[in-house]
Amino acid sequence: MPMHIETLSLISAVQSLVLAILLWAGTHGGPGAARTSLKLRAAALAVESAGWTMLAAQAWLHPAQLLLGGNALNLLAQGMSVVALRMLLGESLRWRTVLAIGVVGWLGVAWFGVVDPDYRVRVMWGSAAIMADIALRMQALLRGGVRQGTRARMALVVMCAGAALLLVWRNGQLWFDLNPPADIIQPDTVNYLYVLLSGMQPLFLSIGFLLLYNETLQRELHLLARVDTLTGVKNRLALTESATRMLSQAQRAGRSMSVLMIDADHFKSINDRFGHGGGDKVLLALVDSIRATLRGGDVIGRIGGEEFVVLAPDTNLEQALVLAERIRGTVETTPLLVDGHLLQLTVSIGAAAAEPGVDEVGALLQRADAALYAAKHAGRNRVMAADPALVGRRLLAGA
Numbered sequence: 063m064p065m066h067i068e069t070l071s072l073i074s075a076v077q078s079l080v081l082a083i084l085l086w087a088g089t090h091g092g093p094g095a096a097r098t099s100l101k102l103r104a105a106a107l108a109v110e111s112a113g114w115t116m117l118a119a120q121a122w123l124h125p126a127q128l129l130l131g132g133n134a135l136n137l138l139a140q141g142m143s144v145v146a147l148r149m150l151l152g153e154s155l156r157w158r159t160v161l162a163i164g165v166v167g168w169l170g171v172a173w174f175g176v177v178d179p180d181y182r183v184r185v186m187w188g189s190a191a192i193m194a195d196i197a198l199r200m201q202a203l204l205r206g207g208v209r210q211g212t213r214a215r216m217a218l219v220v221m222c223a224g225a226a227l228l229l230v231w232r233n234g235q236l237w238f239d240l241n242p243p244a245d246i247i248q249p250d251t252v253n254y255l256y257v258l259l260s261g262m263q264p265l266f267l268s269i270g271f272l273l274l275y276n277e278t279l280q281r282e283l284h285l286l287a288r289v290d291t292l293t294g295v296k297n298r299l300a301l302t303e304s305a306t307r308m309l310s311q312a313q314r315a316g317r318s319m320s321v322l323m324i325d326a327d328h329f330k331s332i333n334d335r336f337g338h339g340g341g342d343k344v345l346l347a348l349v350d351s352i353r354a355t356l357r358g359g360d361v362i363g364r365i366g367g368e369e370f371v372v373l374a375p376d377t378n379l380e381q382a383l384v385l386a387e388r389i390r391g392t393v394e395t396t397p398l399l400v401d402g403h404l405l406q407l408t409v410s411i412g413a414a415a416a417e418p419g420v421d422e423v424g425a426l427l428q429r430a431d432a433a434l435y436a437a438k439h440a441g442r443n444r445v446m447a448a449d450p451a452l453v454g455r456r457l458l459a460g461a
């Protein structure tokens with residue numbers, strides 16, 4: 063099949079440049095690190111495009127210029143792509159490793175290209191540097207194990223493996239073919255195929271990168287939709303999901319679980335006195351106090367203005383009442399400093415335990431809410447239980 067290295071290179075140069083522009087244009091919105099990674103990937107494509115342009119313009123360049131400049135651009139683009147991918151995956155960037163790979167790779171290529179020319183060793187040296195970059199990508203992609211990999215991650219793993227195989231194939235051809243090409247610009251089937259296939263890589267890798275970017279945005283969105291923006295704890299949606307999961311686990315295992323509904327007392331007067339900003343600070347301090355009393359598996363969420371819920375797995379009503387009392391006591395004895403004024407906050411808490419095989423989340427939360435209402439009605443700063451046998455039992459009321 064008749065082909066020209068220059069034509070193939072020119073197509074790759076244009077393709078990489080167009081991809082770079084498209085990716086750059088797509089960097090609006092999205093969380094900071096993901097957006098930066100996309101910009102870096104776009105910049106890497108622009109550098110890669112410049113490398114292909116040099117190969118396409120070989121007729122106008124001195125061979126040493128092509129060799130040193132082309133390889134510098136290629137290694138730089140590879141390194142930038144590695145950092146961009148690792149950034150998107152939230153892995154350590156390994157800037158120094160990537161830089162070292164690029165410098166050592168380029169020095170070797172320069173040595174075996176200009177000082178002591180040996181084409182096969184030069185190609186092997188450059189390929190080893192690119193292999194090291196591929197290994198850094200693979201390591202980031204496979205972090206957490208194959209089973210936890212998303213589809214986009216797996217697609218990129220396959221593409222990286224393909225790129226590695228292409229390098230192995232090219233080096234194999236150079237070392238074991240009886241009549242290997244003596245340079246990349248020489249018209250030869252190995253060169254044609256290598257330039258053709260490696261010219262397609264930016265397209266495939268960019269598609270994989272965009273799929274991963276999309277997955278990252280979706281994950282961020284999923285998390286954002288489940289976090290209370292003021293306090294950082296779970297919001298109502300996330301709390302309901304956690305409660306549903308926890309309850310079904312408890313029912314499967316025949317274990318108990320409890321819910322505490324916690325409401326700050328007279329919060330309106332705090333807002334009236336310190337303004338909404340001061341009230342917000344009090345809510346943050348309240349979350350800290352509640353958190354400080356919880357165990358590892360307990361979950362806290364905010365379901366309303368000054369209303370919080372704690373989900374306690376493996377906890378029966380008696381234990382839930384002890385936990386609730388601990389929270390009430392901690393809040394009461396932790397003075398808060400708001401705008402230079404010391405403030406004593408109290409909370410009322412309603413506790414309910416799941417009845418194995420009977421309860422569903424809505425009913426459980428309703429019972430805890432009714433107990434909270436009873437605690438408010440009884441004078442605030444106290445804990446009340448929802449269980450009929452225990453309703454009215456007041457534990458160590460601090461009021």
Ligand SMILES: Nc1nc2c(ncn2[C@@H]2O[C@H](COP(=O)(O)OP(=O)(O)OP(=O)(O)O)[C@@H](O)[C@H]2O)c(=O)[nH]1
Nearest residue numbers: 325326327328329330331333338339341342367368
């Ligand atoms: N600072 C702040 N205030 C909020 C927020 N959400 C709701 N609030 C306020 O919380 C107050 C709740 O008032 P109420 O429902 O009357 O309850 P309370 O004053 O705590 O009285 P009791 O619950 O009966 O003890 C209102 O003033 C709301 O404006 C918020 O995100 N930040």
